[in-house]
Structure formats: C-alpha cells, structure tokens
Amino acid sequence: MREGGSAPLSRSAFRRSRGDGPFRYASTGAGILLLVIMAAIAVFLIARAIPALQANTASFLTELTWNANASEPKFGIGALAFGTVLSSFLALIIATPIAIGVALFISHYAPRRLASFLGYIIDLLAAVPSVVYGLWGIIFLVPFMRGPSQFLNDYFGWIPIFGGDQVVGRSMLVGSLVLAIMILPIIAAISREVFLQAPKMQEEAALALGATRWEMIRMAVLPFGRPGVISAAMLGLGRAMGETIAVALIFPATFTISYEILSANGNSIAANIANGFGEANDIGRGALIASGLVLFVITLLVNMAARWVISRRKEYARVAA
Amino acid sequence: MAKQIEVTDVDAYYSGHKAIEGISMTIDARAVTAFIGPSGCGKSTFLRTLNRMHEVIPGATVTGKIRMEEQDLYGADVDPVSVRRTIGMVFQRPNPFPTMSIYDNVAAGLRLNHRYSKSELDGIVEESLKGANLWNEVKDRLPKPGSGLSGGQQQRLCIARAIAVRPQVLLMDEPCSALDPISTLAIEDLIAKLKQEFTIVIVTHNMQQAARVSDKTAFFNLAAQGQPGKLIEMDDTTKIFTSPSQKATEDYITGRFG
Numbered sequence: 001m002r003e004g005g006s007a008p009l010s011r012s013a014f015r016r017s018r019g020d021g022p023f024r025y026a027s028t029g030a031g032i033l034l035l036v037i038m039a040a041i042a043v044f045l046i047a048r049a050i051p052a053l054q055a056n057t058a059s060f061l062t063e064l065t066w067n068a069n070a071s072e073p074k075f076g077i078g079a080l081a082f083g084t085v086l087s088s089f090l091a092l093i094i095a096t097p098i099a100i101g102v103a104l105f106i107s108h109y110a111p112r113r114l115a116s117f118l119g120y121i122i123d124l125l126a127a128v129p130s131v132v133y134g135l136w137g138i139i140f141l142v143p144f145m146r147g148p149s150q151f152l153n154d155y156f157g158w159i160p161i162f163g164g165d166q167v168v169g170r171s172m173l174v175g176s177l178v179l180a181i182m183i184l185p186i187i188a189a190i191s192r193e194v195f196l197q198a199p200k201m202q203e204e205a206a207l208a209l210g211a212t213r214w215e216m217i218r219m220a221v222l223p224f225g226r227p228g229v230i231s232a233a234m235l236g237l238g239r240a241m242g243e244t245i246a247v248a249l250i251f252p253a254t255f256t257i258s259y260e261i262l263s264a265n266g267n268s269i270a271a272n273i274a275n276g277f278g279e280a281n282d283i284g285r286g287a288l289i290a291s292g293l294v295l296f297v298i299t300l301l302v303n304m305a306a307r308w309v310i311s312r313r314k315e316y317a318r319v320a321a
Numbered sequence: 322m323a324k325q326i327e328v329t330d331v332d333a334y335y336s337g338h339k340a341i342e343g344i345s346m347t348i349d350a351r352a353v354t355a356f357i358g359p360s361g362c363g364k365s366t367f368l369r370t371l372n373r374m375h376e377v378i379p380g381a382t383v384t385g386k387i388r389m390e391e392q393d394l395y396g397a398d399v400d401p402v403s404v405r406r407t408i409g410m411v412f413q414r415p416n417p418f419p420t421m422s423i424y425d426n427v428a429a430g431l432r433l434n435h436r437y438s439k440s441e442l443d444g445i446v447e448e449s450l451k452g453a454n455l456w457n458e459v460k461d462r463l464p465k466p467g468s469g470l471s472g473g474q475q476q477r478l479c480i481a482r483a484i485a486v487r488p489q490v491l492l493m494d495e496p497c498s499a500l501d502p503i504s505t506l507a508i509e510d511l512i513a514k515l516k517q518e519f520t521i522v523i524v525t526h527n528m529q530q531a532a533r534v535s536d537k538t539a540f541f542n543l544a545a546q547g548q549p550g551k552l553i554e555m556d557d558t559t560k561i562f563t564s565p566s567q568k569a570t571e572d573y574i575t576g577r578f579g
Binding site: 112199201202204205206207208209210211212215219220223224226 | 372374377379402403405406407409410412414416417418419420421429430433434479482483486
C-alpha cells in the first residue's frame, strides 16, 4: 500500500472484478441443479420400480414374457434388452461406414458449393422427427424389404443371422435399417465437422510426400478424426437405443431371444414402454419403469466404453487436439 | 539423385487473383537456391508451384512452364502426385503426423510407394534420420510419438521424412522461422550436408541465413500491395549480397525497406 494520491487508483485497479462473483454462483448453481434433477429422476424411478420388482413372480433377468398387469405379474427384461442392444448395434454397423463416407465426401471431395448444400441436407435430415421415419419404414420399407430379405435367406441362410424358416417384413433387420437411417445424419454431421477441423498442416505434409487424396485422408484426417467419429457413433448409438416410436411401429413386439434377424422377432425396451404404458396398472407401470432403468444402465455402460476407447490413445490424441 | 529445374514465364493465381507474374529462372542441381523478399511477394507461392502443391488450394491455378531436366512438370499426362514424390517439401511449422511414432513418420512416405520388408524399412529409416542429423537423439525412442520432440527435432524429423523417399529436389518453406537459434544452426548445417545429394530451394526471411547457406539467391518483390510478385534478380549469393545489379535488391538487403 502506498500513501498519498495514488492510493485510490491502486485500490480500484486491484479490486476483484464485479461480474465474476455472480457468474461464478450462477454457473455453480446450474451445475448443482443438474445433479439434483438427475438424482431426483433416479430416486423417482427406483422408488416406482421396486414395488413392481418385488411383486414379480418370475425372474426379472431371465423371464421371456411380459405379463406385468396380471394378478400374478410375470415379466423379464432379457428379450427386451437383447432386442435393444442387437437392433442398435446392427443400426450402428450399417450406419457408421456410410456416415463416414458421406462426411469425407462433403469435407474433402465435393466441390465447395455442393458440399455446403449437402451439409445443409444432412442437418435437415437430422432434424426430421422419428415418427416420420417410423411411418416411412412401415409404409415403404417393410414391403420393399420383403424381396431382399427373402434373397438373403435363400442364398445366405447358412449364416446363422440370416437363417430361419419364415421371412417377414416387420423383422429385426428392417427395424435396424430404419434406425440406421435415423442415426446416419447425426453421425455424418458430427464426423464432417471433425474432418473439417483436421489440421491443414498435416494434410499438406501428406500431399507433399506424394500421397493421393485417399492416402492423405488415411494419414492425416482419419487418425485425427478418430475420437470424434467414435463420439459421433456413440451419440448415434444412444439415439438408436432410446428410439421409441419408429421401432414400436415396426417391431413385431415378441418376447424371444433370437439372432435370426429376418424372422418375426424384435422388440426393444423403449418400444415396449411405448406400447404398454397406456393400459398398464400400477405394477405394470413400475415394471416398465424398471425396464427404463435397465436402458439407462445400458446406455451408461456404452458411453463409458466409448470414453475408454477414446482415452486409450491419449498420448497421441492430446497432441492431435 | 539431383536434378536441375528450368522455369519459364510462370504466373500463379488464387481464384483469379494473380499472386506471381512472369517468373523465369534456372535452379541448379546439387546447390542451394535461396528465395528472399518482403512478405507477400509470392516467394512461398512460387516455391509451391515447383512441386504442384499450389493447386492443392481450392481455386489456385498456375500457367507457364516448369521443367525438371526434360520432364514438363505441368504436362497433360503428368500426375501431380508423382511430381510430389520426386520433389519433397519441408514446411514453415514442423508438421510431423501427431498420431504416428517417430519411426512411422519417417516411413510414412515410403509406405505410400512400395511394399518394403521390415529390414529394408529399418535401414532407410535409420539412414534418413542419420541424414537429418537426428538419429543419435531419437534412436532409443523410435516407437514414441514424434510430437514429443522439441520444435527443432520435429523439423529435422520432417526433413528425414522428406528425404526418406529419395526425392530429386527438396523445397524448404522458411524451415527455421519457428525455431530457436541453436535449432536453426542445426538445420543450416544439415542443409550444407544435404546439398551434396539434393537440389535444395529454401525460402527465408532471414538474409543472414540466405547468405550463409545458399549458392544462388533470388530476390522477389512486388510493386505495391495487391500487385503480383515478381522476380527482381537472381545471381550468385555473394554477388547479390555485395554488389546487386538492381537498386531494389540493394535497398532490401541493406534494410532500407521490407
């Protein structure tokens, strides 16, 4: 502290900035509020699920029926969880390569004007409500896929997933196809953003070494974009797992565990909730909420796995970012 | 291993805007040619026309003739990819591939062209790193990421990567501008050694560097901002720095402008 005329100046120069306090409290408050809401949801779901689980006369994990509204409730999550995971991963396997191709075309191959137009279309597709995809799936894709499904069954039936005696339109495969089409835009849109950010320096390094465009993409763009593409795929997977209306319209709502994706199998946790919630009694609702909790846990596990995959090569990823 | 380049009346454009105009010169084999001149005079642009990297930028075009020995680099049947394999390039900022190890960085260009056996690759990687005066510093950590090296080491790694594919010509775009004086000295020593084998063209803002490393110096200038850059004169480095024939060159090297 100095004496004299300079004192007021130094006081004002070093005073804590006025905007900082409120902003800090506001952001901390928002963070805490988020945690409180999450906790409240979890507590509510668990509180509603426990009575139903206690009333269940069968094993929740292994039972392959869903009679939660009966006087002696019998229901199990096995078939639903299996259907959710299988249909989502099928959708992911179908959608991701196509989405990466689309994203690369927009970011590195298409002429600039076409690229911005296509980017706009992709964003538009990502915004289409899922019920529209579902209706399109049931009205167009289900009849359309009968032929190809029959073909797969006839000629590739020796591969277990294409096996089975009866081929139907409303199958696991068609449901997964609709899911794939739904999640493709989001994966493509995020991947495109990531690929566009690939450092020009490394791209030029690759080209100057005599790389073709595809080799340049392999050397400088894909390694850089890998964590981003994985995140995009996980977002897509999350959307596929939580998707309700589209699959509720298409899946035949069976309670079987079968790898035969062309047969009349298929159901998912979300579809089951949508189909059953309206006419459920108290125990039935509790049972559906319990299944929702399982979906939540599955999504959490998938996301953790994705984070682990991304962080595994941190030594490289950190520098690339 | 080294070839001469003949440039005749080259113009280069960025989406219609003319960046350089009417450049003709001969770049000697097994010698270092330095390009100097004020910022924006088109020396880097011209350098990039030499290995057809200019046209990588959307909307960028080149007219005129560039021949390496008897080969027209802009001939209709010439694949720019193969030109870049013959004429290597080192950039202003060190740009090793961040996701690759030191070893893989050096081997990156080799793996594009052919299939080499493991022992062949090992040999060329070692030879290239030795050629770039980097071997002793990295030989114990070849599988580590190249981005863990210091700036000067990264730049030498990029030089090793460029010479690993055995180019005829090595273009260097201000290779020392992001480096400290010690690393700069290391690169300059390296350039003196590399010119035994390669034709080297170096763009530099540092006139002492041009005077130290080059045999020939080309001075570029532009009449005014927005005008295309032109080659003012090109001569032996000693001549350019002692008795240039153009007034503009003398003004520039004596620090009167630029």
